[in-house]
Amino acid sequence: MNIASSPLEAAQARTFDDGDHFDVLIVGAGISGIDAAYHLQQDHPDRSFAMIERQAEFGGTWRTHRYPGIRSDSDLHTFGFSWKPWKKKAIAEAQLILDYLDQAMEEQDLHRRVRYGHEVVSADWSSDDARWTLHLRRLADGADLRVTCNFLWMCQGYYEHREGYTPRWPGMDDFKGEILHPQTWPEDQDLEGKKVVVIGSGATAATLIPAIAGKCAKAVMLQRSPTWFAPRPTHDEFQATLASLGLPDDQYHDIMRRKVLKMQEDIIRRSFEEPEALGEELLGAARAYLGPDYPLERDFRPSYRPWRQRLALIPDGDMFQAIRRGEAEVVTAKIERFEADGIRLDDGRLLEADVIVTATGFNLLPLGGVRFAVDGEGVSLPEQWLNRGIMITGLPNLAWTFGYLRTSWTMRADLVAAFVSRLLRHMDEKGVRSVTPTLREEDRQMEPRPWIDPENFNAGYIMRGHALMPRQGDRGPWVNSQDYYEERESLPAADLEDGTLVYR
Structure with a gap:
């Protein structure tokens, strides 16, 4: 009998069975996905969930980048999790961060939740069944699998991990x-x-x-x-x-x-x-x-x-x-x-x-490049609107964790996790099966704005990727402020019955 020598090795041996169903599926096992899994496990212990990760190990960007000297450029006391104290130096190398993530997952028994080496190709929502069907490709053997979930939580980051952005120069x-x-x-x-x-x-x-x-x-x-x-x-x-x-x-x-x-x-x-x-x-x-x-x-x-x-x-x-x-x-x-x-x-x-x-940057890849369809109709992300920078019109029962560009990424991941947890509890209390962000009548004449205001932040990868992303509006809750010091007050107090979230 083959006995795995670590929780990670045991997790790497796990796969999905065709037709598996979960209450929640989390896409990504980096900082965002681990944080989402912790909050889900703490706040909703009765919900079944799993994490889907394309790479062979956890860590996301800290696995992808292996160049000399790779380190955080955010202070680890804020980049680390609120629920696991960071005890080492404030600016840390990738291996220290990976060790920290490994400890966090082991302490919370999260390794067993991950299915490594699975790529999400597409996601199809059925309103009749109130569930997502995900088409997965298992990279080890190329097998196609179908798994379903009631709620889909996208925590896969924001760029293409397989290749970076390199301009073409003459010669x-x-x-x-x-x-x-x-x-x-x-x-x-x-x-x-x-x-x-x-x-x-x-x-x-x-x-x-x-x-x-x-x-x-x-x-x-x-x-x-x-x-x-x-x-x-x-x-x-x-x-x-x-x-x-x-x-x-x-x-x-x-x-x-x-x-x-x-x-x-x-x-x-x-x-x-x-x-x-x-x-x-x-x-x-x-x-x-x-x-x-x-x-x-x-x-x-x-x-x-x-x-x-x-x-x-x-x-x-x-x-x-x-x-x-x-x-x-x-x-x-x-x-x-x-x-x-x-x-x-x-x-x-x-x-x-x-x-x-x-060292010329990323290729922006919204929602991991997954193809989305609702009741058989494809959903074009650039035509949709962001609700609180977390949910997207046209996509029921879906949340997206996108962190901060100035403050540490994890500070927003925590706020998003708390929002999603509260939303799931609210749905339980209402006895509803789905929630979809929807423009109110007074929102329909909003002027569409880029998902990140260029006057606020205009890094090259942001500017190159505007046309791929959902839009923001000119009023709440359609504004994507990217301001931790505002959102730490507004997100916990967000009105889940403001008319922009339609429950069924």
Whole structure:
């Protein structure tokens, strides 16, 4: 008899049987899916549920990305779960995060809930049966399966995990070296003695550069335009003092969360109210690492206000330190074309390279690319409306966990989980089988707006993906505010009988 040596190995051996039925199916076993499963198990212990995960292991984005130095760019006291205190350093590497997720799942007995290696191809809703039928593909053998559920909870993230976004530049086929994307990093990749150019200036590039600097012959970050960076010390005196007091883990975790959230709230507020002053402070922090003679205006002053795109965190200014030591370089220029030996810039320079890394972002993939149909009719997501940024018109008994872009992702995952749990309880109390977000009469003339307001947040992957996503409106509950400090009050108090949720 084959005995699994761990809860994960036991879970990897499980599969669905054709025709299985569950009260709730959760798609995704990353941060969002694990959080949803915890809340569902705590608040609705009598409901049957399972988690569907395409990859062979839990962790989502922390499994997908394996490039050198991969780490969080959010504070783990807020990125971690509210129900499991984070006890280690605030900015953590991927393996520490995966270990934490493994412990969380084991403590809550969630490993047994996951079915790995299953891809959701399509989902069909039957109003007569009040249930979803999911068409799954089991990746191990290609088998097609049908499973059903009363409620579908999409927690699969927001981008295509199988490949990242790489623009096409002239001459790419002429380059004789390697072109890599961080999202599909080869595990045996050797950069020793090689000239490496990383195209991009976001959090991924800011992580890669210090991780490879000093280990390769040359590390260059090539950016078309600058990004705002926020160096932050990894040693937190407040945290050290708090840790020495011997508080219970939950109290320590709660205080650290509150401290980090207050700091984030102040920075976000200032990014709207006094962006120039905040920008000067960020440049001043960079100057402290790079020295007075570095051309900061050229390489580190973006054209947009802080936090209109993601503010990239640099622990202990490690990227700046690598630049000052001469192990790394920033080049701000546009790409003319690729050539055999590197990249020709628009100013005529040739940037020599053996390896080019395209840290150029994600391909947005709403709801995992699943094809949805209701009573045989296909549902076009871009024609639908977001209700509280959680539910979608035209899709009954479905919730979508999409976290925050500024505050840690998990803070919204928690709020969404609490909302869904309350909604399920409300449906039980009403004795209804389905709920569908629906425009009220007074909402039908709303002007459709992009799911994320570009004036609020305009990162490249957001702008590229607007046409794929459901819309938001100009009034509640059709506004997708992406504001934790507003939603932490509004979502728990949301009126489930406001006329926008139609029960049957």
